Amino acid sequence: MLASQIIRSLPESLDWMVLFDLSTLRRMAADETVRAMFFLPQTTDLDPHSHVVLTSRGTVAAEQEGSRLIFPASGAVFCAGETEACLYRRFS
Numbered sequence: 001m002l003a004s005q006i007i008r009s010l011p012e013s014l015d016w017m018v019l020f021d022l023s024t025l026r027r028m029a030a031d032e033t034v035r036a037m038f039f040l041p042q043t044t045d046l047d048p049h050s051h052v053v054l055t056s057r058g059t060v061a062a063e064q065e066g067s068r069l070i071f072p073a074s075g076a077v078f079c080a081g082e083t084e085a086c087l088y089r090r091f092s
Contacts, residue, residue: 001050001062009069010087011079015056017087022049044072 001009003019010017025034031046038052038059049061053069060069060078069078 001064001067003051005067006051006053006062006069008086009062009067009079010053010055012087014087017053017055020052020054022046022051040072 003021006019020038022034025037026046029037032042034040034046035042035044038054040052040059040061044061048064049072050064051062053060053062057078058071059073061072062069070076071078
């Protein structure tokens with residue numbers, strides 16, 4: 001998923017967010033280190049994810065293929081069913 005798509009998927013009610021590109025991080029550090037950096041379960045497969053997003057509601061991972069943001073620890077979809085304006089519009 002592209003960074004701009006992720007920002008458009010985040011609700012404007014977030015207090016803050018920080019976006020990290022996993023492909024870049026994985027070139028610099030082992031997967032175990034990347035998981036530890038974001039407090040992800042060690043069993044989390046990073047391959048299906050393009051980015052990790054730290055938010056005021058918790059850590060989410062963006063799907064590589066698709067348009068969902070997922071809480072890695074539980075597999076729950078982030079913001080499922082929310083219809084509020086997106087973070088992109090808030091700051092555009």
